[in-house]
Amino acid sequence: MSDTLIEVNDLKIHFFTDEGVVRAVDGVDLTIERGKTLCLVGESGCGKSVACRAFLQIVHSIGKIVSGEIIYHRRVDNNFEETIDIAQLNPKGRQIREIRGKEISMIFQEPMTSLSPMYTVGNQIMENILLHTNLSKEEARQLCVQLLDQVGIPQPHRLVDEYPFRLSGGMRQRAMIAMALSCNPTLLIADEPTTALDVTTQANILDLMRNIQKEYQMALLFITHDLGVVAEIADTVAVMYLGKIVESGDVDTIFNNPKHPYTQALLRSIPKISRTREKLDTIQGMVPNPYRRPGGCPFHPRCTQAMPECSTMVPSVTRFSDGHTTRCLLYENITTKQFAELS
Amino acid sequence: MTNLVQSQSSTLTGVNNDNLMLDVKNLQLYFPITQGVFARVQGYTKAADDVSFFIRQGETVGLVGESGCGKTTVGRCIVRAYEPTGGEIIYHRADGTTVDLAKLQGDELKPYRRDIRLIFQDPYFSLNPRMTVFEIVSEVLKVNKLATPAEMKDRVVALLQRVGLRPEYMQRYPHAFSGGERQRISIARSLITSPRMVVCDEAVSALDVSIRAQILNLLEELQADFNLTYLFISHDLSVIHHICDRIVVMYVGKVVEIADATELFVNPRHPYTEALLSAVPITNPRDRQAVGRIRLEGEIADPSNPPTGCYFHPRCKYAQERCKTETPPLRNLENEHFVACHFSEELELTNVQLR
Ligand SMILES: Nc1ncnc2c1ncn2[C@@H]1O[C@H](COP(=O)(O)OP(=O)(O)OP(=O)(O)O)[C@@H](O)[C@H]1O
Numbered sequence: 001m002s003d004t005l006i007e008v009n010d011l012k013i014h015f016f017t018d019e020g021v022v023r024a025v026d027g028v029d030l031t032i033e034r035g036k037t038l039c040l041v042g043e044s045g046c047g048k049s050v051a052c053r054a055f056l057q058i059v060h061s062i063g064k065i066v067s068g069e070i071i072y073h074r075r076v077d078n079n080f081e082e083t084i085d086i087a088q089l090n091p092k093g094r095q096i097r098e099i100r101g102k103e104i105s106m107i108f109q110e111p112m113t114s115l116s117p118m119y120t121v122g123n124q125i126m127e128n129i130l131l132h133t134n135l136s137k138e139e140a141r142q143l144c145v146q147l148l149d150q151v152g153i154p155q156p157h158r159l160v161d162e163y164p165f166r167l168s169g170g171m172r173q174r175a176m177i178a179m180a181l182s183c184n185p186t187l188l189i190a191d192e193p194t195t196a197l198d199v200t201t202q203a204n205i206l207d208l209m210r211n212i213q214k215e216y217q218m219a220l221l222f223i224t225h226d227l228g229v230v231a232e233i234a235d236t237v238a239v240m241y242l243g244k245i246v247e248s249g250d251v252d253t254i255f256n257n258p259k260h261p262y263t264q265a266l267l268r269s270i271p272k273i274s275r276t277r278e279k280l281d282t283i284q285g286m287v288p289n290p291y292r293r294p295g296g297c298p299f300h301p302r303c304t305q306a307m308p309e310c311s312t313m314v315p316s317v318t319r320f321s322d323g324h325t326t327r328c329l330l331y332e333n334i335t336t337k338q339f340a341e342l343s
Numbered sequence: 344m345t346n347l348v349q350s351q352s353s354t355l356t357g358v359n360n361d362n363l364m365l366d367v368k369n370l371q372l373y374f375p376i377t378q379g380v381f382a383r384v385q386g387y388t389k390a391a392d393d394v395s396f397f398i399r400q401g402e403t404v405g406l407v408g409e410s411g412c413g414k415t416t417v418g419r420c421i422v423r424a425y426e427p428t429g430g431e432i433i434y435h436r437a438d439g440t441t442v443d444l445a446k447l448q449g450d451e452l453k454p455y456r457r458d459i460r461l462i463f464q465d466p467y468f469s470l471n472p473r474m475t476v477f478e479i480v481s482e483v484l485k486v487n488k489l490a491t492p493a494e495m496k497d498r499v500v501a502l503l504q505r506v507g508l509r510p511e512y513m514q515r516y517p518h519a520f521s522g523g524e525r526q527r528i529s530i531a532r533s534l535i536t537s538p539r540m541v542v543c544d545e546a547v548s549a550l551d552v553s554i555r556a557q558i559l560n561l562l563e564e565l566q567a568d569f570n571l572t573y574l575f576i577s578h579d580l581s582v583i584h585h586i587c588d589r590i591v592v593m594y595v596g597k598v599v600e601i602a603d604a605t606e607l608f609v610n611p612r613h614p615y616t617e618a619l620l621s622a623v624p625i626t627n628p629r630d631r632q633a634v635g636r637i638r639l640e641g642e643i644a645d646p647s648n649p650p651t652g653c654y655f656h657p658r659c660k661y662a663q664e665r666c667k668t669e670t671p672p673l674r675n676l677e678n679e680h681f682v683a684c685h686f687s688e689e690l691e692l693t694n695v696q697l698r
């Protein structure tokens with residue numbers, strides 16, 4: 001039996017809009033190990049949320065998985081494993097409904113769109129518990145209060161009956177986290193789960209996730225803009241730019257030996273708490289128009305190290321020794337040069 | 344009727360009164376908790392419970408604290424989206440006279456809705472999807488009849504250029520813009536009235552690091568150009584440290600510490616501030632094993648039923664008997680470093696090592 005939980009190969013998801021085709025996810029490869037944490041980072045609009053929603057088959061109706069596979073190694077019991085290609089499942093079918101919210105659950109980026117304003121927080125969490133377990137209503141409610149308490153909601157006995165709009169931004173986000181954890185998932189996809197949280201609450205939530213991860217061997221796919229959080233919790237990191245993974249590797253390598261110019265620029269633009277306050281480094285230029293993405297290397301209009309060939313040649317994957325990969329012509333050239341020198 | 348108040352000193356002692364823009368004194372907002380068919384009031388959520396701080400002209404003041412401690416509530420009281428249930432918000436006009444915004448009603452607030460503006464947390468939900476960028480940015484001018492249509496267009500074009508958006512896109516709808524661009528639209532909308540002060544409520548939290556850096560640089564440039572004053576609410580302490588001159592720390596509806604930004608990081612005097620600073624995420628995975636990081640244990644205080652004495656006492660590792668009964672006042676330790684803790688002078692708190 002493998003340690004690999006999910007393998008994504010060459011996943012492409014395109015949106016067919018009136019204004020044209022948006023190639024939101026354009027050939028993504030990812031591996032998620034059982035019980036480990038993969039952090040997915042990248043610029044706003046690069047396709048992180050779209051890619052992860054595909055794991056649950058909840059792509060927006062105008063979007064289509066046009067190619068690729070999402071292989072899920074589903075452990076049925078301790079000595080039997082089945083393999084399912086989630087990309088092939090019917091979004092309304094029985095199989096994905098069994099998986100969704102139970103084996104794979106997701107904390108969505110926008111707490112207000114995934115928590116209904118019409119129902120109390122408790123009812124929404126209990127609904128998920130009742131759907132996937134044999135607990136009675138009373139037991140489900142107890143579990144719900146216990147979960148709200150674990151994620152640090154004060155007075156869970158009272159707030160379980162509150163409507164989402166009467167909670168602060170961070171409390172709503174914690175209610176979402178409680179809901180996602182309610183069925184001990186094998187994979188938790190957390191899309192910016194801590195952006196609305198203060199650092200002390202965030203530290204507690206990250207501890208909670210780590211503990212659940214240890215106890216239940218839960219894998220975590222964590223999407224975040226906060227590189228500090230990545231430094232805290234990631235085992236491996238994948239950096240995405242315009243629908244493609246441009247660099248991936250273990251967390252230490254990505255922070256201390258990044259190869260791709262985009263990863264390097266990203267790490268430079270974090271404000272550091274230091275004595276001098278200088279103007280922040282930014283990545284020049286704007287995110288390109290999704291309908292007119294640049295040819296060649298998609299990063300070339302903004303890359304400070306771009307070479308003439310970058311506007312026409314699409315970089316392919318370069319593999320360094322230790323599972324560290326990147327897509328950049330700088331290294332392809334080096335390897336061809338080195339290769340030439342060798343031969 | 345406008346409530347003219349003589350310029351008076353802050354409730355906080357030892358404050359240099361020069362250049363004050365806003366003096367918030369004992370601000371309170373209690374939300375009623377209702378239950379049952381007759382919506383009987385069962386109690387109150389003390390979202391803001393005795394908040395005092397001040398902001399000087401041209402300054403950036405940061406407001407930080409645990410989720411649910413009342414930061415948004417304070418910001419919304421200042422722009423008078425909420426009506427405070429107690430306290431004062433003394434606003435110093437450009438001509439040197441003052442007015443208590445907390446007491447004003449309806450039309451009396453109109454001039455101040457131009458002077459003090461709000462940038463919301465979420466660039467995705469705060470823009471009406473059915474309005475074009477031009478309509479969004481100019482709405483306040485139109486509603487308040489502050490400009491003729493021709494002037495309006497000139498002003499919108501000039502401002503869009505200033506915040507880095509192409510004026511050609513002015514007839515487009517918000518969905519056609521990315522998160523960073525939408526936040527620029529929000530900024531343009533808040534600046535169109537030529538305000539003196541802007542309350543930024545988690546204005547950059549939803550943005551990725553590189554776009555966030557662009558927006559922070561932009562906010563700093565605009566501050567210099569238009570002599571703006573900012574109240575900056577954020578969870579991100581590296582952002583707060585980068586952009587703020589002074590920082591106000593709140594805990595469960597109260598201010599617990601106020602200090603100059605660098606001073607707060609190198610010389611925190613309140614145990615809650617210490618815990619906050621020690622929870623700042625590391626910047627390199629090699630620091631994971633760093634020792635001495637504080638995790639706040641214990642139940643998070645409930646603003647409808649706060650603890651007795653010092654609200655922080657059930658979670659404070661330095662708490663003593665006195666803390667359970669006696670509320671520590673917010674007092675000036677030295678040089679406008681305010682703290683609400685009985686033992687600030689004695690405690691050896693861990694700071695942040697600045698390089
Ligand atoms: N329903 C939709 N219709 C058309 N385009 C869409 C739709 N949903 C997403 N897209 C496009 O797909 C691309 C990727 O969007 P996605 O939400 O995955 O970005 P993201 O990386 O999660 O960004 P952020 O960090 O801002 O959340 C964007 O260009 C977006 O405009």
Ligand SMILES: Nc1ncnc2c1ncn2[C@@H]1O[C@H](COP(=O)(O)OP(=O)(O)OP(=O)(O)O)[C@@H](O)[C@H]1O
Nearest residue numbers: 166167168169170374390410411412413414415416
């Ligand atoms: N409209 C409302 N009605 C009732 N209670 C409210 C309302 N808005 C906020 N509250 C309560 O007031 C308290 C303070 O909320 P507020 O939104 O000001 O917190 P915050 O510090 O901005 O938190 P966050 O960092 O999570 O945004 C919370 O306990 C919240 O539940």
Ligand code: SF4
Nearest residue numbers: 297300303310328329
């Ligand atoms: S391929 Fe060229 S443009 Fe792309 S990241 Fe590498 S150097 Fe920059």
Ligand code: SF4
Nearest residue numbers: 653656659666684685
């Ligand atoms: S007054 Fe007492 S409980 Fe409150 S912060 Fe100071 S030491 Fe801690």
Ligand SMILES: [Mg+2]
Nearest residue numbers: 048049109191
């Ligand atoms: Mg997203």
Ligand SMILES: [Mg+2]
Nearest residue numbers: 168169414415
């Ligand atoms: Mg808030």
